[in-house]
Amino acid sequence: MPKHIVLFGAGRSATRFIQYIQDLAEEKNWILTLADRDADLLQRKAKNNKHTRSLVFDLSQESLLHELVTSADLIVSMLPAHLHISIAKVCLEVGRHMLTASYISKEMMELNDEAIKKDLLFLNEMGVDPGIDHLSAMELLDRLREQGAEITCFESFTGGLPAPGCSDDNPWNYFFSWNPRNVVLAGAGGAVKFRQEGKYKYIPYHKLFRRTEIVQLPKLGRFEGYPNRDSLKYRSAYGLEDIPTIFRGTFRRPGFCRAWDIFVKLGMTDDSYEIYNDGSLTHREFVNLFLAFHQSDSVELKLMHYLNIPQDSDIMEKLEWLELFSHEPIELQRATPAQILEHILMKKWTMQPEQRDMIVMFHKVGYKMPGDSEKFIHSYMSYEGKSANDTAMSDTVGLPLGVAAELILDGVITRRGVVLPVMKDVYEPMLAKLKTYGIVFEETAPLD
Amino acid sequence: MPKHIVLFGAGRSATRFIQYIQDLAEEKNWILTLADRDADLLQRKAKNNKHTRSLVFDLSQESLLHELVTSADLIVSMLPAHLHISIAKVCLEVGRHMLTASYISKEMMELNDEAIKKDLLFLNEMGVDPGIDHLSAMELLDRLREQGAEITCFESFTGGLPAPGCSDDNPWNYFFSWNPRNVVLAGAGGAVKFRQEGKYKYIPYHKLFRRTEIVQLPKLGRFEGYPNRDSLKYRSAYGLEDIPTIFRGTFRRPGFCRAWDIFVKLGMTDDSYEIYNDGSLTHREFVNLFLAFHQSDSVELKLMHYLNIPQDSDIMEKLEWLELFSHEPIELQRATPAQILEHILMKKWTMQPEQRDMIVMFHKVGYKMPGDSEKFIHSYMSYEGKSANDTAMSDTVGLPLGVAAELILDGVITRRGVVLPVMKDVYEPMLAKLKTYGIVFEETAPLD
Numbered sequence: 001m002p003k004h005i006v007l008f009g010a011g012r013s014a015t016r017f018i019q020y021i022q023d024l025a026e027e028k029n030w031i032l033t034l035a036d037r038d039a040d041l042l043q044r045k046a047k048n049n050k051h052t053r054s055l056v057f058d059l060s061q062e063s064l065l066h067e068l069v070t071s072a073d074l075i076v077s078m079l080p081a082h083l084h085i086s087i088a089k090v091c092l093e094v095g096r097h098m099l100t101a102s103y104i105s106k107e108m109m110e111l112n113d114e115a116i117k118k119d120l121l122f123l124n125e126m127g128v129d130p131g132i133d134h135l136s137a138m139e140l141l142d143r144l145r146e147q148g149a150e151i152t153c154f155e156s157f158t159g160g161l162p163a164p165g166c167s168d169d170n171p172w173n174y175f176f177s178w179n180p181r182n183v184v185l186a187g188a189g190g191a192v193k194f195r196q197e198g199k200y201k202y203i204p205y206h207k208l209f210r211r212t213e214i215v216q217l218p219k220l221g222r223f224e225g226y227p228n229r230d231s232l233k234y235r236s237a238y239g240l241e242d243i244p245t246i247f248r249g250t251f252r253r254p255g256f257c258r259a260w261d262i263f264v265k266l267g268m269t270d271d272s273y274e275i276y277n278d279g280s281l282t283h284r285e286f287v288n289l290f291l292a293f294h295q296s297d298s299v300e301l302k303l304m305h306y307l308n309i310p311q312d313s314d315i316m317e318k319l320e321w322l323e324l325f326s327h328e329p330i331e332l333q334r335a336t337p338a339q340i341l342e343h344i345l346m347k348k349w350t351m352q353p354e355q356r357d358m359i360v361m362f363h364k365v366g367y368k369m370p371g372d373s374e375k376f377i378h379s380y381m382s383y384e385g386k387s388a389n390d391t392a393m394s395d396t397v398g399l400p401l402g403v404a405a406e407l408i409l410d411g412v413i414t415r416r417g418v419v420l421p422v423m424k425d426v427y428e429p430m431l432a433k434l435k436t437y438g439i440v441f442e443e444t445a446p447l448d
Numbered sequence: 449m450p451k452h453i454v455l456f457g458a459g460r461s462a463t464r465f466i467q468y469i470q471d472l473a474e475e476k477n478w479i480l481t482l483a484d485r486d487a488d489l490l491q492r493k494a495k496n497n498k499h500t501r502s503l504v505f506d507l508s509q510e511s512l513l514h515e516l517v518t519s520a521d522l523i524v525s526m527l528p529a530h531l532h533i534s535i536a537k538v539c540l541e542v543g544r545h546m547l548t549a550s551y552i553s554k555e556m557m558e559l560n561d562e563a564i565k566k567d568l569l570f571l572n573e574m575g576v577d578p579g580i581d582h583l584s585a586m587e588l589l590d591r592l593r594e595q596g597a598e599i600t601c602f603e604s605f606t607g608g609l610p611a612p613g614c615s616d617d618n619p620w621n622y623f624f625s626w627n628p629r630n631v632v633l634a635g636a637g638g639a640v641k642f643r644q645e646g647k648y649k650y651i652p653y654h655k656l657f658r659r660t661e662i663v664q665l666p667k668l669g670r671f672e673g674y675p676n677r678d679s680l681k682y683r684s685a686y687g688l689e690d691i692p693t694i695f696r697g698t699f700r701r702p703g704f705c706r707a708w709d710i711f712v713k714l715g716m717t718d719d720s721y722e723i724y725n726d727g728s729l730t731h732r733e734f735v736n737l738f739l740a741f742h743q744s745d746s747v748e749l750k751l752m753h754y755l756n757i758p759q760d761s762d763i764m765e766k767l768e769w770l771e772l773f774s775h776e777p778i779e780l781q782r783a784t785p786a787q788i789l790e791h792i793l794m795k796k797w798t799m800q801p802e803q804r805d806m807i808v809m810f811h812k813v814g815y816k817m818p819g820d821s822e823k824f825i826h827s828y829m830s831y832e833g834k835s836a837n838d839t840a841m842s843d844t845v846g847l848p849l850g851v852a853a854e855l856i857l858d859g860v861i862t863r864r865g866v867v868l869p870v871m872k873d874v875y876e877p878m879l880a881k882l883k884t885y886g887i888v889f890e891e892t893a894p895l896d
Contacts, residue, residue, distance in 0.1 A: 190718075190720050190721060191715055191718050191720070191721060191785075193721070196740075196741040197741050199736065199737070199741060200723075200724055200737055201737060201738070201739075201740070201741070202715055202718075202723070202737050202738055202785070203715065203738070204654070204713075204714070204715030204718060204738075206652070206654035206713070207713065207715070211740060265652075265654075265655065266652070267639055267650055267651065267652030267655070270638075270639050270650075270652060272638050272639070273638060273639060273641070275648075275650070276648055288647065289647070289648055289649060289650050290649075290650055290651070290652075291649075292644075292649070292659060293644040293645050293647060293649070337639075337650070
């Protein structure tokens with residue numbers, strides 16, 4: 001009797017997961033059903049694989065959803081995160097396991113008791129970040145604690161960046177390897193919270209990109225990390241309730257944040273109101289909306305004066321490279337500043353077919369062995385994509401999902417309830433398999 | 449047959465309105481009913497006046513509300529703005545006029561057609577700002593337009609400030625003469641929008657207090673104005689749809705905004721999350737929450753370095769005067785940064801019994817007579833309070849409400865529908881009466 005995996009959502013980031021299941025389907029006796037609203041997409045993704053079925057499906061088709069879940073051994077949802085819950089409730093009703101790469105929502109967490117009672121696993125946060133970060137951090141933290149160490153500091157960064165050699169003419173060293181809207185709105189909305197040397201620290205959004213940390217990694221070079229909003233939230237899951245320093249962040253190449261800060265300072269990342277555009281708005285006029293009126297000064301001069309930018313700085317070079325001061329029209333009629341900024345950035349930051357991206361993940365752990373002083377370990381991983389269609393981003397989301405599906409169906413992962421992948425019986429087999437696919441962490445003492 | 453006025457909400461800002469009605473009650477044959485939840489407050493405010501009745505009343509008492517409105521000739525609501533609508537609906541049902549000092553809400557505006565049909569007046573925005581600003585601006589604008597002028601620029605500022613001589617030892621030249629929470633949150637939440645020389649301009653909150661304008665007024669000295677969020681919203685009501693420059697703002701004394709900006713930059717005006725306080729939080733530690741960790745630097749040094757404040761600047765003097773760096777405890781256990789900042793400011797910015805406040809209002813109007821070049825008129829008004837219990841703030845809210853009540857009951861104001869006081873038949877009799885109570889505008893050419 002073959003085992004049946006149903007994947008909801010077959011979009012861009014599902015590529016590697018589908019490949020993973022198809023590669024093992026013959027040997028494992030699996031059937032994969034792709035359920036998506038987009039028929040064209042389904043055809044491209046199914047690739048005439050004999051173990052793969054495609055079903056044009058919309059979440060409003062309730063009886064079909066019921067039928068699909070009932071026919072499955074495992075449900076994987078790569079739909080937008082807020083759509084998981086309606087599928088999870090059907091899984092609970094008919095008794096099926098479920099797997100996602102998304103943050104556990106409050107609604108999902110509330111299903112925990114009933115899932116345990118019904119002997120079901122709802123495994124979440126099983127992508128790259130969240131996902132691989134949990135697995136690798138917990139392996140390192142548990143290993144140190146087993147040796148008797150007390151953990152004094154935990155910092156963790158992930159970045160999706162151009163692979164080496166793929167952004168040589170791009171002074172930002174950056175392009176979009178995932179949802180551009182999320183990049184534009186990164187950090188917006190609320191204050192960042194973390195803990196440093198026993199003190200709580202709070203940073204407002206408009207200071208976020210000026211409070212960065214520089215990290216140097218062997219062979220990979222230098223990165224700068226800006227803080228994520230949620231540094232405190234995994235303290236209890238990681239067993240770090242009283243840790244003096246905890247900080248989670250996002251990597252960019254040095255110089256990015258200082259220049260991105262200009263957009264924040266101007267107010268261009270605001271998504272709360274619409275700009276008036278009668279059709280005459282250009283890149284240049286968009287910048288001018290945020291600058292004080294002056295009879296004769298140019299937009300460039302007003303900007304440099306307003307935000308104290310030296311004329312010959314790399315910031316002006318970066319802004320000019322994006323053609324921010326050009327007379328090119330903005331085609332959006334009704335749009336927020338954030339949507340217009342995304343529109344301008346897309347013109348230069350869309351990945352070209354030959355361009356390749358890279359995922360870099362880094363953990364810095366401080367610890368004390370009994371009677372010894374504080375020491376630090378750096379643990380890091382990098383993974384390069386193959387092309388604009390086969391990105392490190394989609395590989396590192398799809399591979400953990402694929403491996404987890406395999407381990408669930410093979411009965412290796414036997415946890416039940418709504419689960420975050422932070423336990424040894426989950427991360428150990430996961431990391432062992434991921435290693436064979438090139439997701440490998442290395443450890444060093446800090447570089448000077 | 450006496451006429452019956454019912455006032456909902458007899459709090460601090462109602463003092464002058466109650467006085468106004470009581471002063472005229474005998475002559476005009478009026479009865480005033482004060483309806484409030486607070487029995488003590490009612491007793492203090494009624495002052496055993498023989499024309500005044502007090503009723504302990506809560507908005508949840510629906511049948512009593514019906515009875516009260518039915519018994520009245522005019523309803524005045526000084527309750528918090530969101531509570532007006534439930535009273536307005538009863539007024540509409542039983543056919544009574546209503547008067548408020550609050551901004552017209554969307555829900556209120558929707559009652560317009562039915563109010564006209566039922567021959568009712570719902571007159572709003574009849575306090576100081578909004579209120580006296582509408583009356584005085586429209587009088588000036590209409591007068592210029594009647595002379596054939598085209599209006600090219602409209603700027604308008606209001607400020608509640610210490611009266612001259614009442615803040616000599618206070619380097620901020622500021623104390624709370626109205627709701628402190630509104631002062632702390634002023635401008636927060638969204639971008640500011642205005643128009644300058646034909647260009648739309650947008651300012652994000654974190655830049656608001658750095659984009660100020662200095663204004664000098666005869667005898668009153670210098671002020672600085674920061675922009676309000678809603679500069680564009682009265683364009684059509686004022687007949688200024690295509691005006692190149694329109695800007696509305698709030699007055700402070702020079703130097704205030706630059707120092708207030710420090711709180712904004714640090715993130716202390718954020719009202720969206722709660723600070724963790726185990727009881728050990730002091731003023732000094734509150735500041736430190738927003739500063740990067742440093743092994744040895746003092747909080748003062750870290751702050752000056754972080755926000756580029758010269759050690760000998762007036763900004764540090766202002767912060768020290770507020771005892772921001774003291775080890776005084778913060779008694780609030782669960783509070784947002786904005787609530788903690790308000791708590792600290794209350795210790796120094798609460799009006800002392802002998803202190804007096806002042807309202808300053810200023811309009812700058814640019815205009816062109818046919819064939820002539822652009823000219824400017826400055827129109828301004830100042831009004832001083834008598835004590836901390838008899839403030840300019842409550843007088844300038846209560847007097848327009850009192851005058852409007854008189855003019856409605858006397859049949860002088862005959863408009864119907866949901867009305868903003870921008871028409872000649874409203875502002876002309878209003879301004880004539882207000883003048884006799886010391887609310888007088890003077891006009892000059894701009895000072896150099």
